[in-house]
Amino acid sequence: MIIPEYGRTLTPEEWRPVVDEMLEATHIIFTTHENSDGDGLGSQVALALALKALGKEVAIFNPTEVPPNYLFLKELHEINLFRDRDEESMQEFFLADLLVVLDANLHDRIGRLWPHVEFARQMSRLKVLCIDHHLEPEDFADITVCETYASSTGELVCDLVTALELRTGQQLFTPEVASALYAAIMTDTGSFRFPKTTPYTYRLAGMLVEKGADPELVYDRIYNALTPEALKLLGLSLSNIKIIENGLISWLFITQEMLEQTGSKLFDTDLIIRYLLSVPTVKVAVLLVEMQDGRCKVSFRSRGKIYVNQLAKHYGGGGHMNAAGCLLRMSAEKAQLVILEDVRKFTLEQVDS
Structure with missing residues (x-):
C-alpha cells in the first residue's frame, strides 16, 4: 500500500506497479462508489479513455445510475449500470483481468459489485487496483494507492496518466480526457475552494485547460443542470x-x-x-x-x-x-x-x- 506523506505527489517511478499492471492487462473494468459523483465518474472516464487509446479493452460498470448533471460524461465514454442477473455484466467480469476501483477505499462502497468481484477473483485471474484519496483506506485490493492529502482522485489520475505517457511515449491527454479530469478535480475541491486545494491543484487545472478542457462548459453542465x-x-x-x-x-x-x-x-x-x-x-x-x-x-x-x-x-x-x-x-x-x-x-x- 502506497500512502505518501503530506505535501508531495507520487512520481512516475512510484506509479510503476500500477502502470505495470495496466500495461500487462488486456481487459480492464473501472468502477466507483455507490451514488457516484464528479470525482469518481470523471476519473474513471478519463482513465478508460487513456487506456483505450493504448489498445486495451475497457468497460465501466457502476453500482448505481449516473446522476443527471453528470450525464455529459457518458457522452465521452459509455458508463454501464451493473445488474446482478445481467449476462453481459457477469461476462465482463469473467473476461477481465484487472478491476480498477476509483474514489473508494472501502470494499463495501462499491455495493452490489463486491460479491461478484470476490467470486471472479476466485474463479479467474482478476486483479484489483484501488486508487483513492480518502482517509483510512482498507486493504482489500492487490495494489492500493491512497494519497490522503490529494485534493481528489482526479488529481491522482492526472499524475497516473502522465506516468503512462512517459512509459509509452504516447500523448494521452486529449480534450476528452482533460475535460473528464477537470470535472473530477473541480467538483471534489468545491470549485477550487476546499482546504486541500493546493498550488499544485491549480497548476493541474491550468494544464487540463491547455489540453482542451472548457471550464465554463464543464461548470455549466454540472451545476446548472437541476431538474x-x-x-x-x-x-x-x-x-x-x-x-x-x-x-x-x-x-x-x-x-x-x-x-x-x-x-x-x-x-x-x-x-x-x-x-x-x-x-x-x-x-x-x-x-x-x-x-x-x-x-x-x-x-x-x-x-x-x-x-x-x-x-x-x-x-x-x-x-x-x-x-x-x-x-x-x-x-x-x-x-x-x-x-x-x-x-x-x-x-x-x-x-x-
Whole structure:
C-alpha cells in the first residue's frame, strides 16, 4: 500500500506497479462508489479513455445510475449500470483481468459489485487496483494507492496518466480526457475552494485547460443542470432544515414521502447539503435520507478541523475530514434518534476541545 506523506505527489517511478499492471492487462473494468459523483465518474472516464487509446479493452460498470448533471460524461465514454442477473455484466467480469476501483477505499462502497468481484477473483485471474484519496483506506485490493492529502482522485489520475505517457511515449491527454479530469478535480475541491486545494491543484487545472478542457462548459453542465423535480425537493427541504445547539448544528431529514411528493430521486439530494452549511455559525451539518430499501443515507459536512469522517467511520462509513458519509441499516425513526444524539456529543466535544 502506497500512502505518501503530506505535501508531495507520487512520481512516475512510484506509479510503476500500477502502470505495470495496466500495461500487462488486456481487459480492464473501472468502477466507483455507490451514488457516484464528479470525482469518481470523471476519473474513471478519463482513465478508460487513456487506456483505450493504448489498445486495451475497457468497460465501466457502476453500482448505481449516473446522476443527471453528470450525464455529459457518458457522452465521452459509455458508463454501464451493473445488474446482478445481467449476462453481459457477469461476462465482463469473467473476461477481465484487472478491476480498477476509483474514489473508494472501502470494499463495501462499491455495493452490489463486491460479491461478484470476490467470486471472479476466485474463479479467474482478476486483479484489483484501488486508487483513492480518502482517509483510512482498507486493504482489500492487490495494489492500493491512497494519497490522503490529494485534493481528489482526479488529481491522482492526472499524475497516473502522465506516468503512462512517459512509459509509452504516447500523448494521452486529449480534450476528452482533460475535460473528464477537470470535472473530477473541480467538483471534489468545491470549485477550487476546499482546504486541500493546493498550488499544485491549480497548476493541474491550468494544464487540463491547455489540453482542451472548457471550464465554463464543464461548470455549466454540472451545476446548472437541476431538474424541475430537484428544485421542488430543494424548496420543500429548505423549509424543513433545523438549526440546533445554539446554531452549531444544522439538520435535515428527507423522507421517502418528500421524494415521492416532488417526483425526485436519491441523487437529487446531493446538492442540498451545501445549504445546511451556509449558516456561518454552523460547525456540523447532517443530511439524512430515507431510502426505498429500508436503509438511511447519512451525509456529514463540517467547518475547520472537525473530523466528521470519524462520525461516519463509527457507522461503517468514511470520507474526508470535512465531508463524509455512511449508510445505516435501521429504521428512519431510529436513525434520527441515534445519529442526532451522537452528533450533539461529537460537536460539543470538538468545539470545546
